[in-house]
Amino acid sequence: MKVLGVIVEYNPFHNGHLYHLQQSKALINPDYVVAVMSGNFVQRGEPAIIDKVSRSEIAVKMGIDIVFELPFVYSIQDASGFAVGAIGTLERTGVVTDIAFGSESSDLETLKNISDILTNQPKKFKKLLNKHLKEGLSFPNARKYALNEYLESLYAEKNIIDILEKSNDILAIEYLNSLKLYNSEIIPHTIKRIKAEYNEKNFTGEISSATAIRAIIQKNDFELIKKALPEVSYEILRREISLKKAPIFFEDMRDMILAKLRMMKREELLEIDGIKEGLDRRFLDCSNSSSTLFELLECVKTKRFTLTRLKRTLLKIFFNLKENEVRRYDKYGPQYLRVLAFNNKGQKLLNHIKKVSKYPLITTPSKYKRIYYKLNNDCLKTDKKYISYPEIFLTQIEYDFLATNIYSLLYKDYNLANSEIDIKKTVMKQ
Numbered sequence: 001m002k003v004l005g006v007i008v009e010y011n012p013f014h015n016g017h018l019y020h021l022q023q024s025k026a027l028i029n030p031d032y033v034v035a036v037m038s039g040n041f042v043q044r045g046e047p048a049i050i051d052k053v054s055r056s057e058i059a060v061k062m063g064i065d066i067v068f069e070l071p072f073v074y075s076i077q078d079a080s081g082f083a084v085g086a087i088g089t090l091e092r093t094g095v096v097t098d099i100a101f102g103s104e105s106s107d108l109e110t111l112k113n114i115s116d117i118l119t120n121q122p123k124k125f126k127k128l129l130n131k132h133l134k135e136g137l138s139f140p141n142a143r144k145y146a147l148n149e150y151l152e153s154l155y156a157e158k159n160i161i162d163i164l165e166k167s168n169d170i171l172a173i174e175y176l177n178s179l180k181l182y183n184s185e186i187i188p189h190t191i192k193r194i195k196a197e198y199n200e201k202n203f204t205g206e207i208s209s210a211t212a213i214r215a216i217i218q219k220n221d222f223e224l225i226k227k228a229l230p231e232v233s234y235e236i237l238r239r240e241i242s243l244k245k246a247p248i249f250f251e252d253m254r255d256m257i258l259a260k261l262r263m264m265k266r267e268e269l270l271e272i273d274g275i276k277e278g279l280d281r282r283f284l285d286c287s288n289s290s291s292t293l294f295e296l297l298e299c300v301k302t303k304r305f306t307l308t309r310l311k312r313t314l315l316k317i318f319f320n321l322k323e324n325e326v327r328r329y330d331k332y333g334p335q336y337l338r339v340l341a342f343n344n345k346g347q348k349l350l351n352h353i354k355k356v357s358k359y360p361l362i363t364t365p366s367k368y369k370r371i372y373y374k375l376n377n378d379c380l381k382t383d384k385k386y387i388s389y390p391e392i393f394l395t396q397i398e399y400d401f402l403a404t405n406i407y408s409l410l411y412k413d414y415n416l417a418n419s420e421i422d423i424k425k426t427v428m429k430q
Contacts, residue, residue: 003349004030005090005099005186006064007175009038011048011214013058013233016194016207021063023191024100032349034066034096035059036089037340038075039400040407043082045311047253047407049214050246054236056341061232065346068093069338071396072403073329076315079174081330087178088333090186094356095349098187101175104166106192111169113154114147115176125150138304168193182333203228217247244413250311252410253318254293260318261287261296273326274313277304283317319402328392335393336360336371338400358387365420368397 004024010017025033037059039052048055056067074085090096103111117125128149132142144164151160163169172190179186194207203212208228216224217237226234240246261283269280279300286299297310315321336359342350354361360371372394378384404420411417 001032001095002028002030002097003093003095004028004033005093005096006033006035007070007086007090007099007101008035008059009042009048009210010055010059011038011042011210012050012217012229012237013055013062014208014210014213014228015230016209018062018230019194019207020100020102020191024189025063027100027189027191028098030098032065032095032345033063034068034090034093034346034349035064036068036070036086039069039072040404041072041076041315043075043077043079043312044308045076045313045315046250047248047410049217049248050237050240051248051407052340052404054240054246058233058236060341060343060346062230064341066342066349067340069340069400071329071334071336071338072319072399073321073326073396074334076312076321077326077330078309078312079171080177081326083171083174083178084181084330085334087175087184087186088182089337091179091182091184092334092357092359093337093353094358095353096186098189099175099179100189100191101172102168102193103172103190104169104193105163106190107163108188108190110151110160110163111172111190112176113151114160114163115173115180117147117150118143118173118177119180122150214247214249218249243416245411245416248407248410251293256406256409257293257314257318258287258290258296264317269317271322271324272313273316273321273323274309275317275323279305279313283314319399319406321399325395329396332389332392334359335388335396336362338365338397339363358385360386360388360393362397365397365401368394 006021006024008017021033037052037056038048040048042048052069059067068089070085070089074081077085090099105111125146128146129142132145133139135142137145144161147164148160176188179188201211201215203216203224206227213225213228222238225237229237237246264284266280266284269275269283282300286296290296290299293314297307300310301307337353337357339350339362350361360375362368362371372390375386375388375390375393378386379390401420405418408417
């Protein structure tokens with residue numbers, strides 16, 4: 001049995017995503033396709049433009065058999081933490097045989113070599129890395145230039161820097177790193193990204209980046225939007241907008257985030273993951289003089305901190321995600337398999353996953369406490385079914401609930417705000 005895994009955000013699902021899915025299926029010819037998808041907050045450090053239930057509905061209608069939610073604590077991390085959670089989820093299904101991810105270079109051999117260097121840390125590479133760090137470069141840049149120097153003798157004809165600066169190639173390297181971390185037998189494949197770059201701001205027609213499409217959505221230009229989305233995705237987006245549940249943008253969190261920052265003390269901020277090199281003072285000072293999140297980010301931004309990184313850090317501040325927590329989550333990986341949607345074909349695979357996986361399969365969120373108590377009771381048993389850590393399981397899934405409950409406050413119709421565990425229909429059969 002071949003099971004293809006894909007890691008997605010579908011924010012929103014556009015023609016480029018459809019191309020990736022179709023090419024992946026053609027390459028692998030799988031019996032099933034499962035996706036790990038970010039929930040209501042995405043790796044760019046923003047709320048998703050439409051909620052996770054609608055995005056997973058689109059995914060199933062476009063050909064995914066099962067959609068698993070990437071736990072919130074991984075979805076707002078950098079590429080490394082994001083990959084740890086996403087690959088961990090695919091690995092812990094116990095059934096995924098192949099993974100296909102987008103890549104600007106589509107040069108799997110070079111990507112694997114870079115991953116090997118980062119994993120094995122040869123002496124020459126470490127020496128180059130330390131040299132660039134002493135020059136005052138940020139760690140990502142120091143690592144980039146060290147890798148380029150280390151590999152230039154092997155790949156004189158290739159532009160290694162170009163690979164190390166492309167968003168999908170960076171993620172691809174981290175996916176390969178995480179496959180090693182889990183000692184996984186999942187086989188990696190690349191699908192070359194076509195036309196629009198990941199961060200391309202200009203609308204380029206039928207194949208446009210999610211960044212450009214979100215900008216067009218913000219302008220309410222639905223004729224242009226329709227060109228870049230499959231019909232199903234377009235119709236569900238319009239439906240959610242008509243229900244006043246979309247679109248959601250980062251600036252919609254303005255009052256929440258600025259209020260949170262203005263109430264915080266420096267010692268509280270210093271515990272948050274990603275707060276370093278004076279960011280605590282910059283966030284506190286700038287929050288008092290900023291009236292929008294854009295102003296706040298422009299005030300805090302330096303050459304060492306990108307806007308995307310600062311957005312992720314803002315979400316960590318808002319949700320009180322501490323550094324020691326993140327280290328623990330990255331060490332132990334995701335502790336459950338949360339199902340967002342599936343079709344009839346996927347239900348058969350879910351029945352098999354339930355038998356083979358060592359991690360709880362969650363289709364009814366309200367039963368999470370029952371699972372937690374079972375994990376606690378099974379701790380001392382030698383024949384226990386699950387190997388999840390109860391306390392990590394509990395904090396990870398409660399972050400998911402909190403994220404959704406906060407997200408629902410961003411709906412344009414405040415009467416729609418709700419608690420996730422009260423939503424009865426979270427799994428949709430298509």
